[in-house]
Amino acid sequence: MTTSPTPIPAPPSWPHCGHGGDAADPIGCRGIHVFSHGACLAHLSDTDRDAYLNSLAAGSSVDHSGTPFTPALLSALLEAVRDSTGRPVLGPATFADAQFSGVAAFERTRFSGHAQFKGAQFLGEAGFEGAEFSADARFDRAQFSDAASFGGALFGFADFEGAEFFGDVRFGETQFSGTARFAGVKFSAVVLFSGAQFDDHAVFDRARFAGFTRFDGAQFLGPGRFAYTRFSEDAHFHGVQFAQDALFMSSQFSGRADFLNARFAGTTWFDRGRFSGEFIVSAASFSGGAWFDQTWFAKTARFVETQFEGRARFPWAWFEGRAEFRQTRFSGSVVFGGAKFSMDAQFAMAEFGASGRWGPVVCDRTLNLSGAVFEMPVTMEIAASQLLCQRTRWDSTATLRLRYATVDLTDAVLSAPVAVTAHPVEFVANGGRPDETKLSSRPAEVQVMSVQGVDAAHLVLTDTDLTDCQFSGAFHLDQLRLEGRTTFAFTPTGWHxxxxxxxxxxxxxxxxxxxxxxxxxxxxxxxPPGQTPxxxxxxxxxxxxxxxxxxxxxxxxxxxxxxxxxxxxxxxxxxxxxxxxxxxxxxxxxxxxxTRSERGLLWAYWLLSGYGLRASRALGWLAASMLVTLVLLMGFGLPQGSPKQQATGTVPAGGGKVTLTIDKEDPKNPSGERFTGKRFDKALSVTLNSVVFRSSGQDLTTAGTYIEMTSRLLEPALLALAVLAVRGRIKR
Incomplete structure (x- = not known):
């Protein structure tokens, strides 16, 4: 088995010194030649070096790419370019791939031209405190093995003036192995820290970023501090990783703040921050706590698909623009006490894994919880113009205390009792009251607009307005609990x-x-839209x-x-x-x-007594029926006169026994004057007795008998319907 030889690094693009080259390192020193000399500044003879340094003046252009610098050599170079005030002043300066052993002291140095430190290696501390970069500065792929100081001390306020960058600044893929201090530094143009790696503390407290800023893909392996930092233009932190705590307390972002796919492993502080532009942390993750206490968002704040594994705090946060928490996962407790949403707040398909108190919050427009999941018991306190809970799922008990809101519960899933109640007084959060000024122009009542598709067996509605609520499609409506003062719509009254x-x-x-x-x-x-029906x-x-x-x-x-x-x-x-x-x-x-016959019965039932619920209608028909009965009896039911009994006897021949047979004369139909006072009294007696199923005992004609039978059947039924209607209104 053979091993591949170590690749030989390519020589630099400039004429290099080559000092110390051998078989193992054929390139040797990479320092660029100084003028016509065949060596770099570090390997010049003392005479040539002194001659070169004496030729320099304040503002001179220098190029020492690849040159190894000791502290003494760097000090000599900077001494040669001091101006009358004693400040080192360099014109266009190139230190690409240079090596600085020991302390690299550039404090208060002024770079009047471009400053090139691309690929430079700082093996000791690097000090740029108070330095001034008048043109572009490049530190791409530079390596700081020890502390890199461009600003103040590690903690607290800066002990001395921070560096100033007036041109574009690039720290792309730069590695900071020690503390990186940028406290109080002023960046006037574009700043790029894309791919930079901070192994220790990275301090940007009170730094000022006046131009476009990028930290895309940067890695903060130690704590990252941006307290009181100001970003005047867009700031992008795409894919940034904070392995420990990240502090953005009281920071100000005047442009767009973009933390797309960012990862926060420690506790993150954005409390009292001010975001004048959009704030985006979409697809980000917070493994520790996330603090947004009293944070102000002037425009859209987007937390789409973000993961909060620790505690998420938004107390007294103010969202003046849209707030989007769609598909966000809150694994720990979430605090929104006193938060204010001036525009719509989107929590669609968000997941809440911990129990506790959600709110109180105020939303001047729509608070959307559609598709959200609440896995543990929760008490929600919300003052909003509209609350959407379509397909919202509560896996445990929940209490929704609401003010001003119109609530849509369409297709909500209730696995445990859920109570929706109108809260009569203003909410209180941490001793203060959330601002309800824009909502207070209307009553604080709660309107439920829909429970369609809801299993109402677990639903309790208290003191709610159901005037426009749609119930069709709900399940177990017979088990719905309506408590307190519940308002329904009323039918149009009067004549139409x-x-x-x-x-x-x-x-x-x-x-x-x-x-x-x-x-x-x-x-x-x-x-018409906007018009009250x-x-x-x-x-x-x-x-x-x-x-x-x-x-x-x-x-x-x-x-x-x-x-x-x-x-x-x-x-x-x-x-x-x-x-x-x-x-x-x-x-x-x-x-x-x-069926048609059933509809006919219902029509009759409605016409006679309003389904047994309109006593006045039944009594009206009873009065009319009695009047008709009275008239018919006077006209046809009462006989002409009272029938008289007659006795006839037969005396048998030769005996004293007499047999009498008494027969009653049949009532005669009336003739002549029928509607007299005497006949009215008799007819009224018969009619009143018929109402209570009693026979009047009055002799009637054949027609009168049938009239009385009909009256005794119909009129007691109408009286019973009237009594039933009264009972239905007073029964408890």
């Missing part, structure tokens, strides 16, 4: 015209589906006037039937009465599953 026929509606609670069907059946136009008309549905998407009477009747049972189980008989009325109404209009 159905074609040419006048119709009078009495006030009763009705489901939104009945409104939608009746509006569609009547050809009622859609309510008239209380004298039916409310059109969201799919009006499409009959295929509007619930039909059979579906509405089923919803009424189940909710009626829920009211009955809750001992709310008056509420159940209205829903029984609605059920019968839908069955009466259902031409699909209700």
């Amino acid at each position: 015209r159905n074609g040419i026929r006048p119709v009078h509606w009495t006030r009763r609670r009705a489901l939104a589906e009945e409104h939608h069907w009746r509006a569609q059946s009547a050809g009622q136009p859609q309510t 008239s209380k004298r008309k039916w409310r059109p549905g969201p799919h009006h006037p499409d009959p295929g998407l509007t619930p039909d009477p059979e579906d509405v009747a089923a919803a009424y039937r189940q909710l009626r049972k829920a009211f009955e189980d809750g001992k709310n008989e008056p509420g159940a009465a209205d829903f029984y009325y609605g059920e019968c109404e839908m069955r009466r209009h259902d031409r699909t599953s209700t």
